[in-house]
Amino acid sequence: MADRLISGRERHASGSFDMGRTKKVGIAGRFGSRYGRKIRKTVIKTGSQKRFRCPSCMKLTLRRESAGIWTCSKCGTKLAGKAYKPE
Numbered sequence: 001m002a003d004r005l006i007s008g009r010e011r012h013a014s015g016s017f018d019m020g021r022t023k024k025v026g027i028a029g030r031f032g033s034r035y036g037r038k039i040r041k042t043v044i045k046t047g048s049q050k051r052f053r054c055p056s057c058m059k060l061t062l063r064r065e066s067a068g069i070w071t072c073s074k075c076g077t078k079l080a081g082k083a084y085k086p087e
């Protein structure tokens with residue numbers, strides 16, 4: 001149930017920002033056609049919408065705060081990880 005709620009919000013977050021113009025690129029739409037397909041894909045994947053499992057409370061609430069810094073919105077755990085994934 002909780003997981004379904006989260007994925008619903010994710011879908012909205014990666015949407016078109018009410019611009020109604022970006023088709024599938026979502027958050028990377030701001031780049032237009034620049035920087036190449038692969039980089040834009042990485043931006044979509046590593047954007048603020050993706051959540052990982054928190055090692056402390058085991059919930060899917062771990063979010064990337066900045067490169068290498070991960071925070072859990074549930075229990076407030078802050079940990080250092082890799083730039084694009086927590087471990």
Ligand SMILES: [Zn+2]
Pocket residue numbers: 054055056057058059061072073074075076077
């Ligand atoms: Zn946690």
